[in-house]
Amino acid sequence: MGREPFRDLMNHVVAFNSLFQEIEEKAKKLEQEKERLSYIEDIFYNSGVAIIITDREGKIKFFSRGAEALTEYKRDEIKNIAMLFAGELDFGRFVEGWGGKTAYIHGRHDKKLVQIFPSKIDGGALIILVPVKENVDIKEINDLIKNTPFGIYILQGDVIKYANNKMLGVLGYEEKDVVGHPLINFIHPEDTRIFKKGKTAMGLRHHFEIRFVAKNGVRYAEVTSTPVTYMGEEAVLGTFIDTTERKVAEEALYMSERKYRQVVENAVEGIYRITVDGEFLEANNSFLNMFGYGSLEEISEEIENAWNLYPRENEVKKFLQIIRKSGKVRNYEMEGR
Known part of the structure; x- marks a missing residue:
């Protein structure tokens, strides 16, 4: 040669x-994304919000510090057991139709009345528990929801009535530029069909992947929308996880x-x-x-x-x-x- x-x-x-x-x-980079998700889990654990993540059978896989404080169980004690709700519970129906409802959850020493906000995620559910009691500190709860590490919005008709800090951060806009505006303005044109399909399913929980058109580009998200009542009227509660880094x-x-x-x-x-x-x-x-x-x-x-x-x-x-x-x-x- x-x-x-x-x-x-x-x-x-x-x-x-x-x-x-x-x-x-x-x-x-994909491995780094897994580390990022692990970091998010650490944030969930230390956020102070009562958060439970389960598999599709309702067995507990994650138990935040807030959930520990609420139930007085430690997460090592509770992992892989069935959900703690009092009475019989059809987990599938629970995930689909319990957004904003109240129920009793078993604590170590007694039952606790909580308001439930479940969201479907891959392979199970993410559940936020808000204690219902006399003299509850509404400001503290509002602050926790506002600063939680996943996006939350409330929609009535086509208009955004509430957006927490995470959603505002993902979109890159101030609150005045988001709240009071149609959500579809922030959805990628190719994904509006997915969004409209979710609207036709009013009364049902809807889980989908979508792209937001943010101020600085496109952001990917896994969204769960849940029918709720807000200010006495029908509304949709949306929760989402930003998956942009993983998608890229x-x-x-x-x-x-x-x-x-x-x-x-x-x-x-x-x-x-x-x-x-x-x-x-x-x-x-x-x-x-x-x-x-x-x-x-x-x-x-x-x-x-x-x-x-x-x-x-x-x-x-x-x-x-x-x-x-x-x-x-x-x-x-x-x-x-």
Whole structure:
């Protein structure tokens, strides 16, 4: 092989390695998003609001400090047991139709009367419990709702009657620019159909993903809307979680993988990936054609260990030693069969 073709080949290899690194970085961002969600859970725990998260069977998976104070149970004691509501409870109907209603919840020493605000989330429900008692500090409750780490709005007709700080922060506007204006003004035009579908389901809980048109761009959200009574009139209570960072990371990872796939599949050089144990993970058409195979499955069935493509065991052993020590190898030549 001449010097110029070899240099071109190595440039392609370096480009492929860069694509791999880009994909790995995007995958790490998804892991960072999981850490962010874990951080949000910590905020929920320390917020002072009584918050319970359950699975689809109603078993408790998360119990905030506010819920601990309300019930006098610790979250380690309560995790994975059924909900604490007194009497029989159909969990599915509860999530769909109990927004704003009151019920008794079992505490360690007695029953507590609470107002319930459940929201459907993936795989279960997020439930806010507001204690109902004499001389309740309404200002304190309002402050907790206003500053809770997820978005809350109240809608009557098409008009926003209330928006908490999180919603205002997501949209990037002041309260005067949001409250009193139609919610549809802040919804992406392509998602208005989803919003209108939710309106036709009045009397039912509705869970959907939507894009808000914020002051500084588009924001993604998972929304749950619940029919409630507000100021003596029918209204919709909306709660949402901002999922923008997760969506952006997922899209970036998808585009990187797509770019990598196009480059690999169209390359004239033979490219393949294997594990250190010799298991084939992928191979492009150029590589398969070199060895006379029609598919990855075919070469995997006939050659159980990809290292058998290289007859000199000492070269393979040296290659693997370098991989295990430094994590990468460049410009390493081995003779193939």
